[in-house]
Amino acid sequence: MHKLLEQIFGWCYPLFRKWHMGDTLASYSSLLVNIVILCFISYWIYLIFRMALVTAMVVIARRTKTRFDDLLVSNKTAKYIAHLIPLLFIYKSVPVILDNYVYWETVFGKLVGIYIILLSLWIVRTIFNALRDHLKQMPKYADKPIDSYIQVVMIVLWMIGIFVIISELFNIKPNTLFATFGAISAIIILIFRDTILGFVASVQVSLNDMVRIGDWITFDKFGADGDVIEINLATVKVRNFDNTTTTIPTYSMISDSFRNWRGMLNSDGRRIKRYINIKTKSIRFLSEEELEKMKKIQLISSYIEDRQNEIDRYNTAHEIDRSLPINGRNMTNFGLFRKYITQYLQHHPALNKEMLLLCRQLQPTQYGIPLEIYTFTSDKRFENYEYIMADIFDHIFASVGYFDLEIFELPSEGKKAFDN
Structure with missing residues (x-):
């Protein structure tokens, strides 16, 4: 791979020197030409892989009975993967193009690496969104707080991604970074207090089967009287009978009292x-x-x-x-x-x-x-x-x-x- 990249980007400087250009002018001219070539090749790699991946995924989605691949198409997973491939090409090409510019090689290499990490997290997010939509269509999981679990997993992945970005950006070893994180964990817990409480509440609501999506609940404290339409990490959304929507903190479902009419609806009479x-x-x-x-x-x-x-x-x-x-x-x-x-x-x-x-x-x-x-x-x-x-x-x-x-x-x- 490295030899191929040298062949693609290594011909400019010798050619400019043959044209009797000065070393500095030849170096900058070669850099400019290589940047144009890099952009051109990356753009065509993106177009080719985008067309190939999107077309392949659409064909597979049409031929299979499962709905999961259809949801991957609707969440544009293939499109984001097509962005990742030219980025990897750029990441490998930067050291070759900026071989004589050590400082800028380091800067651009880190920026491209950070962008790859963020794009990878976004791709994982689209996959989880497709999984969420797929599970919600299954009767077994339709009334479960899938959003809460997906959000917790994504929070963990984003935290790992942030650790990797910080260690990459400042050349900090992971052990040192985790030790620093442990020292400031109290502040982080304070910042993410609502998220942590929401996660605990979501788990308890699910394990104790306190409320499901589709349940009719009455929560006088928040003026809610209607059907639960969404349960996520931070909030529970209720569509009231007057078609208004009430948002209730998830933690309130275990800290306060509310009425769930599911038992009445499942019984033989009201x-x-x-x-x-x-x-x-x-x-x-x-x-x-x-x-x-x-x-x-x-x-x-x-x-x-x-x-x-x-x-x-x-x-x-x-x-x-x-x-x-x-x-x-x-x-x-x-x-x-x-x-x-x-x-x-x-x-x-x-x-x-x-x-x-x-x-x-x-x-x-x-x-x-x-x-x-x-x-x-x-x-x-x-x-x-x-x-x-x-x-x-x-x-x-x-x-x-x-x-x-x-x-x-x-x-x-x-x-x-x-x-x-």
Whole structure:
């Protein structure tokens, strides 16, 4: 290789000397001509190898079934490799061209070497980008934080590259450089604190399966409520339901509390857990006449009949004085209403009957007695879920009056003034 380069660049100086040029003029003229030749040859090497590599990679990508080579083409890996080949030619040619200029030979040799290192790192980056895109297309890795791992690997490679560049630029031995790096490691850790914390968080998020790409999360601290679209070393991006994007520091996923709705989406239903407040004063025992009237409500007519027979047998057996409803056993409008709502939910076509379904009474408050609906919808889509829940409570609100119950409402200012 060295002899070939001497043949290419070594003919100028003897020729100029034959033309009776002075030594200095012949040397500078030879240098100028060799630089032009070097640029010309390097340019043609670049064109030839660019055309050959790009064409070969496109042909291979078309003939293979894997998508990885297609992604190498889209990330322009062959184009950057084509840049590297003429640089290597220049790196080998500089000592020959600048043989009589030791200082400039050293300077340009180091600059070309640094450029080769940077270009090599860039080529590795395009390969990793293609690998990232390839893994994201695979169902097994689609929800994994691939970006974080790629970024960590690239940070390590860039640090190694910087060490090599510094040692090349200042002629420092690697052992001495690493010793110096150890001495200033505290400062470096301080500078890259967020990166280190982000890496630790990414590993923990992945190992503990805390969040995946595509998960619906709610993070009140950052106002995030939507789907995770990207997880990288420093941030987690969430596309909210109003199509805005919230960026969350990755470390916050392990240091703060957030809600992941994946379990609900993977289950057989989406939970409804909501209550209404019933006025305590509106709850009372029901008379025989009222029970007969309520038997017209089809969902609970058979229940009233069976329950009334059971109560009559008990009261008769224990000789209960029926002149007061408080004596013995009796049905209340609130208890009957709870039974009606339970039957209504069991007959609702949009609810999952295989999951927990109940209508329960909660601890009384100053706002009345809460009556809670706890059930699960079969359809988990947001808009359909909201429609089903609204439909159920519309019916509940309209049904309260049939049981002579009242829903608690705070009095308005106008009503307060009127009552006063």
